[in-house]
Amino acid sequence: MERLSVSRFLLLLLSIFFAFADGGSIGVNYGRIANNLPSATKVVELLKSQGIDRVKVFDADPSVLKSLSGSGIKVTVDLPNELLLTAGKRPSFAATWVEKNVAAYYPETQIEAIAVGNEVFVDPHNTTKFLVPAMKNIHEALVKSNLHSSIKVSSPIALSALQASYPSSAGSFRPELVETVFRPMFDFLRQTGSYLMVNAYPFFAFESNSDVISLDYALFRENPGVVDAGNGLRYFSLFDAQIDAVFAAMSALKYDDIRMVVTETGWPSKGDENEIGASLENAAAYNGNLVRRILTGGGTPLKPKADLTVYLFALFNENKKNGPTSERNYGLFYPDEKKVYDIPLTMEGLKNYHDHRSPASGNKPVVKAPINGGGGVSKSTSGNTWCVANGEAGKEKLQSALDFACGEGGADCRPIQQGSTCYNPNTLEAHASFAFNSYYQKQTRAGGSCYFGGAAYVVTQPPSTFFCFVH
Numbered sequence: 001m002e003r004l005s006v007s008r009f010l011l012l013l014l015s016i017f018f019a020f021a022d023g024g025s026i027g028v029n030y031g032r033i034a035n036n037l038p039s040a041t042k043v044v045e046l047l048k049s050q051g052i053d054r055v056k057v058f059d060a061d062p063s064v065l066k067s068l069s070g071s072g073i074k075v076t077v078d079l080p081n082e083l084l085l086t087a088g089k090r091p092s093f094a095a096t097w098v099e100k101n102v103a104a105y106y107p108e109t110q111i112e113a114i115a116v117g118n119e120v121f122v123d124p125h126n127t128t129k130f131l132v133p134a135m136k137n138i139h140e141a142l143v144k145s146n147l148h149s150s151i152k153v154s155s156p157i158a159l160s161a162l163q164a165s166y167p168s169s170a171g172s173f174r175p176e177l178v179e180t181v182f183r184p185m186f187d188f189l190r191q192t193g194s195y196l197m198v199n200a201y202p203f204f205a206f207e208s209n210s211d212v213i214s215l216d217y218a219l220f221r222e223n224p225g226v227v228d229a230g231n232g233l234r235y236f237s238l239f240d241a242q243i244d245a246v247f248a249a250m251s252a253l254k255y256d257d258i259r260m261v262v263t264e265t266g267w268p269s270k271g272d273e274n275e276i277g278a279s280l281e282n283a284a285a286y287n288g289n290l291v292r293r294i295l296t297g298g299g300t301p302l303k304p305k306a307d308l309t310v311y312l313f314a315l316f317n318e319n320k321k322n323g324p325t326s327e328r329n330y331g332l333f334y335p336d337e338k339k340v341y342d343i344p345l346t347m348e349g350l351k352n353y354h355d356h357r358s359p360a361s362g363n364k365p366v367v368k369a370p371i372n373g374g375g376g377v378s379k380s381t382s383g384n385t386w387c388v389a390n391g392e393a394g395k396e397k398l399q400s401a402l403d404f405a406c407g408e409g410g411a412d413c414r415p416i417q418q419g420s421t422c423y424n425p426n427t428l429e430a431h432a433s434f435a436f437n438s439y440y441q442k443q444t445r446a447g448g449s450c451y452f453g454g455a456a457y458v459v460t461q462p463p464s465t466f467f468c469f470v471h
Helices: 006-020 040-049 062-067 081-089 091-103 128-144 175-192 202-208 238-252 280-295 395-406 428-442
Strands: 025-030 054-057 074-079 110-116 152-154 156-158 162-164 195-199 259-265 309-312 386-389 456-459
Touching: 025 280, 040 062, 054 309, 074 081, 074 091, 081 091, 081 128, 091 110, 091 128, 110 128, 128 152, 128 175, 152 175, 152 195, 162 238, 175 195, 195 238, 202 238, 202 395, 238 259, 280 309, 386 428, 395 428, 428 456
Parallel strands: 025 054, 025 309, 054 074, 074 110, 110 152, 156 195, 195 259, 259 309
Antiparallel strands: 386 456
């Protein structure tokens, strides 16, 4: 028998691993806010050529659904936000919508789910109160068509629906949404055997707080990890931490039996000058490493057996989207069907996948030096100084900085956990001040260690909660 070389032996082992690995599933969002995209028929051929067997669309366009007929690709269609009011108030409208946009194409087009609305809680038209009624009416329409066993009904939520996300084990939903939306929604999902749809974008957290969030942590690259002070679990990616915050919020309401599908996540390959982190290399790293993370199996630290289905955003760069440059550059492909960057989308493709980090991108410091007027005070001139939260920085920036300080920053945040000595006053600003100061003192009040992207500043007079600040 021929003796195997080391390299051939390793390749054989890798092939065996990929043959038997039982992981999650990767799909893609097919958005069409553009005037230069290929026909739906060509798009279906592109999906098939890339081995993509799940797609999510943002409407129920007839040309798209017809083109997907017989393709074997599973489809999630969307009832747009602007139809929620009518669908929620009129069961007859919901029945007609299902008949024309779902039943007319199924089963030749393998529609597996209906997303009722999208990120409804941030919809400026205030359609939240119609969401659950619309979901119920759509489901009842599926029952009448005898499709309810095959097609699930849910609604994608944004992470802004969370009141707290750090540590992940303390995740909770916004109080005003719990009784009015989440409990009835979760009851519905449980009764119908459906799942929660979640849109998660680590890019947004990194872009706004690049001085306090490690790029490696955001891109699934090797890093020391962040220990959750609430349960002792260690996180090695911001994505996992975000997903587990939602799982914890569901568990806190006693709905930890409901599954989750990540209906949107992605990273832009280009952005405006102030959109830190938006680059081709980072987009390739995030999406490529995410695909590997999902397909090779294993759930999150909190839910290790919960293999996830994840939909990348998006299939194409869409040139008619409003907003900053990044909004038009989330695509895996250009409109001419050429790849924006080369990443695997299947188990087979993963065999030869490597995250190509450029020499210039190396491991950068977690906290950078402050810009002019940034709040840093040099160690030699600081004397007795403390670091406190800047209430004008905004809730999102304070929360992200607090998450870093208590996580990667290594601040001792045990005293601000519920029931501990410094939990009160129970406000984001008070908790952030405690965490920022703990980090600042741990860093021996070094220049730049009280900045947090403008979320903190140095004071020379003891704060009113002085006892906690010297804890």
